[in-house]
Amino acid sequence: MFEVSERLKNLPPYLFAEIDRKKKKLISEGHDIIDFGIGDPDLPTPENIVEAMKKGVGNASYHRYPIGKGMADFRKAISEYYRENCQVEIDPDSEVCVLIGSKEGIAHFPWAFLNRGDITLVPEPCYPVYHIGTRLSEGTPFFMPLKSEKGFLPDLGSIPSGAAEKARIMYLNYPNNPTAAFATRDFLMEAISFCKKHGIILAYDAAYSEIYFEEKPVSFLSLPGAKDVGIEFNSLSKPFNMTGWRAGWACGNASLVAGLAKIKENIDSGTFEAVQFSGVEALRNGRKSTEEMRKIYRSRRDLLVEGLRKAGFDAQAPGGAFYLWLKVGGSSIDFADDLLGRGKIVVTPGVGFGPSGEGFIRFSLTIGEERIKEAIGRINKLRGKN
Numbered sequence: 001m002f003e004v005s006e007r008l009k010n011l012p013p014y015l016f017a018e019i020d021r022k023k024k025k026l027i028s029e030g031h032d033i034i035d036f037g038i039g040d041p042d043l044p045t046p047e048n049i050v051e052a053m054k055k056g057v058g059n060a061s062y063h064r065y066p067i068g069k070g071m072a073d074f075r076k077a078i079s080e081y082y083r084e085n086c087q088v089e090i091d092p093d094s095e096v097c098v099l100i101g102s103k104e105g106i107a108h109f110p111w112a113f114l115n116r117g118d119i120t121l122v123p124e125p126c127y128p129v130y131h132i133g134t135r136l137s138e139g140t141p142f143f144m145p146l147k148s149e150k151g152f153l154p155d156l157g158s159i160p161s162g163a164a165e166k167a168r169i170m171y172l173n174y175p176n177n178p179t180a181a182f183a184t185r186d187f188l189m190e191a192i193s194f195c196k197k198h199g200i201i202l203a204y205d206a207a208y209s210e211i212y213f214e215e216k217p218v219s220f221l222s223l224p225g226a227k228d229v230g231i232e233f234n235s236l237s238k239p240f241n242m243t244g245w246r247a248g249w250a251c252g253n254a255s256l257v258a259g260l261a262k263i264k265e266n267i268d269s270g271t272f273e274a275v276q277f278s279g280v281e282a283l284r285n286g287r288k289s290t291e292e293m294r295k296i297y298r299s300r301r302d303l304l305v306e307g308l309r310k311a312g313f314d315a316q317a318p319g320g321a322f323y324l325w326l327k328v329g330g331s332s333i334d335f336a337d338d339l340l341g342r343g344k345i346v347v348t349p350g351v352g353f354g355p356s357g358e359g360f361i362r363f364s365l366t367i368g369e370e371r372i373k374e375a376i377g378r379i380n381k382l383r384g385k386n
């Protein structure tokens with residue numbers, strides 16, 4: 001038995017382990033579990049993208065090591081996507097780096113820009129990779145609570161000046177996982193000027209930028225000054241149901257992109273070029289499928305919100321990000337545990353994303369309508385309603 005490093009030992013415990021264990025046990029006992037836990041699209045990758053992959057796999061030139069920051073054509077398609085969707089000019093040569101999924105880039109980014117003891121400003125509740133990436137590169141996260149009364153936007157005015165002075169990176173993520181909140185233009189402008197004032201890098205996680213149901217989210221990079229301080233992480237995963245393919249990108253400030261690319265050059269050898277070739281197809285010809293997907297999620301959302309309201313919950317309809325963040329009060333672990341034990345329904349306890357997530361649970365809208373109806377029936381039964 002070998003001992004792991006202090007670095008690994010210092011990572012926080014996995015809070016969902018107990019729920020995972022119970023879920024597996026119930027499944028092995030033959031129970032019918034309805035799983036709202038996993039934020040992973042259930043629908044297949046659109047056919048035209050799968051066909052592009054088949055063609056790509058047959059191209060022997062894609063069988064070799066991928067090229068540096070990514071294939072020129074894929075970087076060009078990314079740049080076109082930003083021009084057409086966000087009215088932003090991104091130079092495909094100096095302002096884009098292809099990633100093995102945005103998670104990989106987010107995790108490696110602090111290696112390029114943090115020194116030991118540097119602070120990162122991390123929203124909580126959050127996607128855990130921001131603070132874990134910080135810890136793995138020997139930095140210290142300073143958490144910015146996201147509260148419902150502030151629209152789940154951090155209160156930048158309450159960050160102590162000492163923390164702001166020592167901070168090197170601020171992470172933001174909208175549409176947000178897990179709260180499904182959207183950022184306002186005013187807030188993002190405030191964040192850009194805060195980062196400029198304190199010399200902080202703004203690392204913007206836009207993984208859900210294409211998952212919206214009514215209003216399109218504000219594009220971070222389209223805001224004046226964003227590229228002076230910022231880098232955006234984005235991905236093929238959610239808009240094209242491609243989570244398993246592992247393809248994303250970072251784009252924005254050229255020096256930030258170059259730093260990340262240099263770290264990656266020393267660690268990995270890039271994304272399979274047949275996948276990047278399929279990514280070109282996705283970005284150039286996949287818009288219609290994403291629109292269809294939005295309709296499906298919107299309809300699931302409406303069904304779940306209505307069902308939860310009828311069951312007596314104060315369910316707020318999310319504007320995007322395929323999550324529903326429900327206030328349940330009390331211990332979110334106990335609530336999720338009870339729902340699993342008696343209802344055979346898996347949800348994610350909010351506290352697992354950070355202390356400010358306590359009192360909330362997260363439903364992922366990545367299951368079909370029949371199963372959502374079945375879940376609502378079970379929840380009503382548990383609450384003595386029909």
Ligand SMILES: Cc1ncc(COP(=O)(O)O)c(C=O)c1O
Pocket residue numbers: 039100101102103104127173176177205207234235236237243247248
């Ligand atoms: C907020 C957020 N960012 C990034 C990711 C990573 O996505 P990928 O690595 O598939 O691009 C996820 C995945 O669930 C996420 O929820």
